[in-house]
Amino acid sequence: MKNKTKKVALVIGGSRGIGRAIALRLARSGFDIWLTYKSNHEAARNVKAEIEKSGSACELIAFDVSSYEETEAALGKRAEDFSPDVMVYNSGISRDNLLMWMTKNEWDTVLSTNLDGFFNVTRTILFSMLKAKKGRIIVISSASGQIGQAGQVNYSASKAGLIGAARALAREVGKKNIFVNVVAPGFIETDMTEGLRKEQVLALIPLNRVGRPEDVASVVDFLCTEEDMYIHGQVIGINGGLAI
Numbered sequence: 001m002k003n004k005t006k007k008v009a010l011v012i013g014g015s016r017g018i019g020r021a022i023a024l025r026l027a028r029s030g031f032d033i034w035l036t037y038k039s040n041h042e043a044a045r046n047v048k049a050e051i052e053k054s055g056s057a058c059e060l061i062a063f064d065v066s067s068y069e070e071t072e073a074a075l076g077k078r079a080e081d082f083s084p085d086v087m088v089y090n091s092g093i094s095r096d097n098l099l100m101w102m103t104k105n106e107w108d109t110v111l112s113t114n115l116d117g118f119f120n121v122t123r124t125i126l127f128s129m130l131k132a133k134k135g136r137i138i139v140i141s142s143a144s145g146q147i148g149q150a151g152q153v154n155y156s157a158s159k160a161g162l163i164g165a166a167r168a169l170a171r172e173v174g175k176k177n178i179f180v181n182v183v184a185p186g187f188i189e190t191d192m193t194e195g196l197r198k199e200q201v202l203a204l205i206p207l208n209r210v211g212r213p214e215d216v217a218s219v220v221d222f223l224c225t226e227e228d229m230y231i232h233g234q235v236i237g238i239n240g241g242l243a244i
């Protein structure tokens with residue numbers, strides 16, 4: 001993976017769902033992929049095989065983004081040796097419950113994975129992007145972070161927090177040729193939404209269909225590859241009109 005003529009995309013949480021689609025799409029656009037995940041080795045190995053079939057290289061890196069120490073150990077040295085051209089912060093979890101029933105653990109787990117994880121990863125790789133004077137950072141938030149969702153006070157808070165963090169970071173690093181943007185999906189069919197009732201959500205979506213991981217991946221790909229680029233510090237909704 002040290003072939004410096006090839007661009008590298010670091011996809012955080014690339015083993016399944018939206019992250020998997022993003023990794024495959026970026027590989028198709030010619031990036032080699034550093035693909036991270038937590039523990040689903042089999043899913044990650046399958047994505048790696050698909051990426052290699054498309055002609056790009058893929059390195060698998062397993063760690064828990066909620067731990068600063070694990071994140072540093074997994075990415076610190078790599079980023080010191082080579083600055084990834086792109087970082088997509090996609091890992092995330094939900095633990096839904098009405099606030100009146102929500103446990104401290106449900107709150108903490110979601111915030112530490114979704115929001116602390118962003119700090120842990122970005123803090124670890126940002127210095128190398130600053131030195132390289134180039135980079136594109138895409139943060140996967142959610143429509144829940146834009147408009148709020150009952151039963152998701154923890155998740156909505158984490159995703160709104162990501163929007164604030166990305167906007168502030170965009171102001172810090174824009175002059176260094178590092179683009180920072182947020183993508184906010186609505187209802188996308190993945191493992192995360194498996195238990196939810198589609199019929200109920202469909203009534204709220206003007207396009208009358210739920211989203212596919214590829215719908216998100218195409219926009220991320222654009223933000224990572226477009227050369228005539230003046231989009232910075234923005235939140236792009238991909239939600240079929242769920243949040244207008």
Ligand code: NAP
Nearest residue numbers: 013015017018037038039040064065091092142188190192
């Ligand atoms: P998913 O299918 O559950 O995949 C989650 C990914 O994140 C997996 O690669 C998982 O790795 C990784 N991950 C989870 N916790 C981690 C941790 N502590 N450390 C490292 N990696 C971790 O989820 P998805 O539906 O594709 O969602 C992807 C992102 O989009 C999330 O941030 C989610 O909040 C956001 N989003 C999803 C929807 C939707 O409708 N699906 C809507 C809006 C926003 P393992 O495979 O090892 O578990």
